[in-house]
Amino acid sequence: MVTLISLADQKKKIKYKPLEGLLVNNYKLPIDEQKNILNEKFEAWKGNLEQLDDVLLIGIRV
Numbered sequence: 001m002v003t004l005i006s007l008a009d010q011k012k013k014i015k016y017k018p019l020e021g022l023l024v025n026n027y028k029l030p031i032d033e034q035k036n037i038l039n040e041k042f043e044a045w046k047g048n049l050e051q052l053d054d055v056l057l058i059g060i061r062v
Contacts, residue, residue, distance in 0.1 A: 014045060031059065 022041060026034050038057065 014042075034059070 022038070026037055029037070042055070
């Protein structure tokens with residue numbers, strides 16, 4: 001299960017369903033490629049806003 005802390009301080013939130021879809025659609029890719037995709041999506045979401053909060057996403061191989 002993925003828990004996501006809201007980024008409410010930035011008045012924008014990363015919603016759970018789009019993040020879940022992103023993870024599910026890319027889980028078979030090599031971890032470095034997954035990292036690049038997540039970074040690109042995060043930067044696109046953040047846009048020109050200053051990053052005010054820390055962001056942590058942990059992946060565990062089972």
